[in-house]
Amino acid sequence: MTKRKNNNSIEEIERENLILKTKVKHLTNDLHLTRQENETSTKNYFEIYSDMERKVEERTRQVKELQKQSQQAKKLESIGTLAGGIAHNFNNLLMGIQGNASLMLVETNSGHPHFEKLKTIQKLVRNGARLTKQLLGYAREGQYEIKAISLNQLVRETSGTFSTTRKEISIHQELADDLYVIEADLGQIEQVLLNLYINAAEAMPQGGSLLLKTMNVTHEDMKDKCYKPKQGNYVLFSLTDTGVGMDRKTMERIFEPFFTSRGLGNGTGLGLASVYGTVKAHGGYIDVYSEKGHGATFKIYLPAIGMKPKKEKNADTDVMKGRETVLLVDDEDVVADVGDQMLRKLGYEVLVARSGKEAIQYYEPKRDKIDMVILDMIMPDMNGGEVYDRIKEINPYAKILLSSGYSIDGQAADILERGCDGFIQKPFSMEVLSGRIRKILEKRNDRLS
Amino acid sequence: MALEEERYEKISKIIELVDRSEISSIQSVVSGVIDVINDPQSSAKDLKDIIEIDPPLTARVLKVANSAYYYSLRKISEIQHAVIWIGFDVVKEIALSQKVCEVFDQDETISGYSGSSLWKHSIAVALLGKMICRREFGERGENAYAAGLLHDIGIIVENQFLENDFIDILKKAEHEKKNLSVSEYEALGYTHTDIGKMLTDHWSFPEELVVAIGNHHNPDKAPQEFSKFASTLYIADYLCQERGIGYSDAPFCDPGIFRKCLKRLDVKGYALDLIVKDMEKEISMMEDQGLFQYDKAKKQ
Numbered sequence A: 001m002t003k004r005k006n007n008n009s010i011e012e013i014e015r016e017n018l019i020l021k022t023k024v025k026h027l028t029n030d031l032h033l034t035r036q037e038n039e040t041s042t043k044n045y046f047e048i049y050s051d052m053e054r055k056v057e058e059r060t061r062q063v064k065e066l067q068k069q070s071q072q073a074k075k076l077e078s079i080g081t082l083a084g085g086i087a088h089n090f091n092n093l094l095m096g097i098q099g100n101a102s103l104m105l106v107e108t109n110s111g112h113p114h115f116e117k118l119k120t121i122q123k124l125v126r127n128g129a130r131l132t133k134q135l136l137g138y139a140r141e142g143q144y145e146i147k148a149i150s151l152n153q154l155v156r157e158t159s160g161t162f163s164t165t166r167k168e169i170s171i172h173q174e175l176a177d178d179l180y181v182i183e184a185d186l187g188q189i190e191q192v193l194l195n196l197y198i199n200a201a202e203a204m205p206q207g208g209s210l211l212l213k214t215m216n217v218t219h220e221d222m223k224d225k226c227y228k229p230k231q232g233n234y235v236l237f238s239l240t241d242t243g244v245g246m247d248r249k250t251m252e253r254i255f256e257p258f259f260t261s262r263g264l265g266n267g268t269g270l271g272l273a274s275v276y277g278t279v280k281a282h283g284g285y286i287d288v289y290s291e292k293g294h295g296a297t298f299k300i301y302l303p304a305i306g307m308k309p310k311k312e313k314n315a316d317t318d319v320m321k322g323r324e325t326v327l328l329v330d331d332e333d334v335v336a337d338v339g340d341q342m343l344r345k346l347g348y349e350v351l352v353a354r355s356g357k358e359a360i361q362y363y364e365p366k367r368d369k370i371d372m373v374i375l376d377m378i379m380p381d382m383n384g385g386e387v388y389d390r391i392k393e394i395n396p397y398a399k400i401l402l403s404s405g406y407s408i409d410g411q412a413a414d415i416l417e418r419g420c421d422g423f424i425q426k427p428f429s430m431e432v433l434s435g436r437i438r439k440i441l442e443k444r445n446d447r448l449s
Numbered sequence B: 001m002a003l004e005e006e007r008y009e010k011i012s013k014i015i016e017l018v019d020r021s022e023i024s025s026i027q028s029v030v031s032g033v034i035d036v037i038n039d040p041q042s043s044a045k046d047l048k049d050i051i052e053i054d055p056p057l058t059a060r061v062l063k064v065a066n067s068a069y070y071y072s073l074r075k076i077s078e079i080q081h082a083v084i085w086i087g088f089d090v091v092k093e094i095a096l097s098q099k100v101c102e103v104f105d106q107d108e109t110i111s112g113y114s115g116s117s118l119w120k121h122s123i124a125v126a127l128l129g130k131m132i133c134r135r136e137f138g139e140r141g142e143n144a145y146a147a148g149l150l151h152d153i154g155i156i157v158e159n160q161f162l163e164n165d166f167i168d169i170l171k172k173a174e175h176e177k178k179n180l181s182v183s184e185y186e187a188l189g190y191t192h193t194d195i196g197k198m199l200t201d202h203w204s205f206p207e208e209l210v211v212a213i214g215n216h217h218n219p220d221k222a223p224q225e226f227s228k229f230a231s232t233l234y235i236a237d238y239l240c241q242e243r244g245i246g247y248s249d250a251p252f253c254d255p256g257i258f259r260k261c262l263k264r265l266d267v268k269g270y271a272l273d274l275i276v277k278d279m280e281k282e283i284s285m286m287e288d289q290g291l292f293q294y295d296k297a298k299k300q
């Protein structure tokens, strides 16, 4: 074998050599390329890795932001509850003042030097009441008188009034033609608009312009918000000013009650708190966009309904007297006393019960004599709801007017739904009280005749 | 020139049909991967996005990536893992071949031809073309791989849109002992290389690919700048047919052209022998792993 190879193999060896050389070349090339490829794979590995890292970071940031927002919301809510409680008590005090002033006014003729002072007291009480109303609105208890309203009309009216007082501000409007109707408390939404106008004006002491827009939108248009809007149609009201704007820190706090950047004594810091409460109570949402030095935009989304607005007349203007018998139920002595006197002034026979139990005790034997009951919602022993049910058991036709320092909240709405005849919010004036009473008593008369 | 024009018209009509057929559904993924191959800036993320837009493809790529052929040390359940564990370039190849093979799903055998035999041929040409580039030229050979997979796509088009003619063409080539191109030219006035060229041009593939596919039976006619690439494809096509791997559309080819190509590339026969041997090993390994069995999987 060896011999043979030796003999005729120069050629063969050369050939083998060639093949080996080729193999080496092939292996070298392959190795080189493989190394390159490994490098790109490693590079890709790190790219993918850092991409994932970036994503994790981003998610973490998002989670933190959401946590912060929910903390903020919780804080607002607890402050709201507190504010609501204070407002409730405060309202009862105002009720007493209002009532006493009313009574004195009735006995004072207009020439008397105290007449104007009494009027002023009444006016101040009304202002105080407005303040507590805002607080109540903020506390989300306030669902006042809900009816279908046209936001466009309200924007036109309020901005018209407002512009006459602030000539240095030019107002522009872009109102959608076929804006959906909303279901809301006219007075409260009016307050919301006015609060926003006033804030905007305060942000533009040297004047500027104000752009008011309305628009139909859906929950789809409200994506990318920190809240999840309920599905459905919304009416968007947006207000953009060219004022001083605000930084992020300020923006985070503006809806807190008592937060103000305008210094103590100038601002109460309740404006936006009540705006927030009102919007929330209406099932709506509010957003703010601003940059320091570049103006601010507030956006309010209110749930839309498909209805047309209808006109409603105001029945609370004049004092209307009557002679019927009224059972007044209230656990607060001031309210009971003042109410008693007011009713008497209006000509009514009055029975006063200072608790739920007492109310039933009085009502039972005199059911035929008592024409209507004015019933406080919140009482310690037996609350308005229970008293209501008991009276209705005794007399299914009993006429009952609910009264409360809170506005129509869940409880009151519940009773109203069960067939109660009306609701009156404390503190009430003689005019309002007389109007509500007549409305209810005359309804009965209609039915009987 | 009139003849040229007529031919152009005819093929254009076929391409219109292709545009409305399933064949065009491979275009976006295939062009996408080819773009990734030819763009040095592109990353694994680009590739991942291209593949993942096509869930069945993603599933098949992962299946192939997990097969013993690629001996990954881990189970691969995401494209990005595949990139990491078996390599960016390998994933490009798998994606390309898995997508292209979707259109080779014709199983019936006529005169030695079937979709799957042509597919085996195409994979072999792709692999061999790539290996020649790598081992002989020290180049990555990814375009050669793509060209190999697609060079005979014109045959698939004929099979689908000129069905009766195509059967006649196959039979005629068999009886008269001619290359398929000759029989095609006699019947149609053009060949599968013309269709392949126009189709890949229509799909905006890189010119190198378009030219090589259009000249894979006559690489001498390719313009100078693409001559090396076209010749490589020719050599790979020639050798696979010589070794009888899969379908052969040119059993009577001209050794003169082959020799010219070897000279042009300065590649020696014994060097090619070494490469072909390795390629055959790879192919039989793939076959053992069932990697040619896409058809069955699809029909389940």
Ligand SMILES: Nc1ncnc2c1ncn2[C@@H]1O[C@H](COP(=O)(O)OP(=O)(O)OP(=O)(O)O)[C@@H](O)[C@H]1O
Binding pocket: A195, A199, A200, A203, A241, A243, A244, A245, A246, A250, A254, A255, A259, A260, A261, A262, A266, A267, A268, A269, A270, A271, A272, A273, A295, A296
């Ligand atoms: N349009 C606005 N541009 C810039 N800052 C605003 C704007 N609106 C509100 N703010 C900021 O939000 C704070 C809170 O507003 P909010 O209405 O609650 O209270 P206020 O205006 O300070 O007091 P009040 O409304 O009781 O007079 C403001 O003090 C101000 O810093």
Ligand SMILES: [Fe+2]
Binding pocket: B151, B152, B192, B216, B217, B249
């Ligand atoms: Fe061919």
Ligand SMILES: [Fe+2]
Binding pocket: B121, B125, B151, B152, B237, B249
């Ligand atoms: Fe071929």
Ligand SMILES: [Mg+2]
Binding pocket: A195, A198, A199, A267, A271, A272
């Ligand atoms: Mg304000």
